[in-house]
Amino acid sequence: MKLPAGEVLFCENEPAESAFLIESGLFEISVRRNGEKFVVAEIGPGEILGELAVLIGGRRSATVTALKKSVIQKVDADQFRNRVMDLDPVMRMLIETVMKRLNKTLQKIERASGTPCNVYDVGPNFAPEALASLKLENDIALALTRGEMRVHYQPIVHLQTGMLCGFEGLVRWQHPERGLLSPSEFIPTASESMLIRQITSFCLKQICADLPRLRTACLRNVGNVSPVVVNLNITGRDLEAGMFVEELGEALKTHGLPGKALTVEITESSLMLDTAMAVRVLNEIKALGTGVAIDDFGTGYSSMSHLVRLPASLLKIDRSFVAGLFTNDQSRKIVVMLLELARQLGMNTVSEGIETPEDYAFLAKNGSRFGQGFLFSRPVPLNDAITLVKSWDASQAQTGGAEVDRRVA
Ligand code: C2E
Ligand code: CA
Ligand code: CA
16 A cells, blocks of 8 residues: 555544554654644554554554655454464463553553543453463473383385385373373474474484384394384474484484484475475485485475475375275375376375275275375384284285284284
């Protein structure tokens, strides 16, 4: 929006529908008390106008007039509120606290001066949610120091031969009161803070410590298993924080492992932050010989641009598509399309969430190189994973194994 000098953008006490970002120009903010005009401030480029009333859905607390020819960008109330609601509870609580303090100050001014000010309605109370989130963060930090985290292993199978060729390492929290907790209960909160770095470090070290035993077990069953590769889940934050590649190299060296014994899995959504930096670090990871996989493929954003730019050699097709193979026409078409896309790009695929022999047959026929799912086994502790390696029968893989019921592990 362009405004000539002297134009009034909005007036005190009007209902507020938008805030405005100032691109260029200069604005005067004024209030009227007992018929007299007071100039409160003059603001210019890079500043924002009218945000308070929009945030709390109140009325304008001041009049804003352009002092020069100006250019502004309008931000609607909904655009604002949606962003605030998307923030994590602690940030929302901070905003709420600032608003409450402002409210108190305005009330004091009102009492002292006898002139009415606009008193803001601060809206819902976010404190309980913020407290719960902070408490969980503190508990996760404590759990890490107390050694309550575990890595469980879920097999990855070569679908054409039925051979076991790797595992995905999946974290669990052995909570002293609540038992074994699924990552969905703590990974989202850990990912909001740097705690995810510590979880990744723990998993990396644990997996590298466990890998020699898994690889030794492979030697006992060479006809049915190949030297296993373990997949480690990482996030954009791990790449951003720096030192991940050094840590990876160190962990491999400590346990005498080649880089190719590991593959890192990263989701598209966690890569949104800074793609150029992610590409650089992923290339460094690849240079160690470690594989790079894109996790939950198809569920994130800008998939195609990521595919072209990222140095990944493996695509993991999300379980939500595989779950609909025989119930949802669209899901089946998406799976076929993703497998074909990977083939054209020369990438390998792991289909996640294989639960039935029919899923297996369909995915193998349509060119998925690898598969993972409850048909073969749920994620299990290291000792059970070693038993799986030793007893794996490639010829029985499609039926989930006749001798050991791996699904109930
Ligand atoms: P993910 O990386 O997509 O992991 C696969 C999830 O699908 C696992 O859930 C696994 O148990 C589940 N799954 C595998 N096969 C089947 C199947 O046939 N049917 C069904 N219904 N589910 C199946 P889990 O272990 O609960 O992990 C959930 C998510 O938590 C993971 O999804 C990943 O995003 C995150 N996560 C787990 N461990 C870690 C970790 O060490 N680091 C990070 N950053 N995230 C992790
Ligand atoms: Ca994964
Ligand atoms: Ca996945």
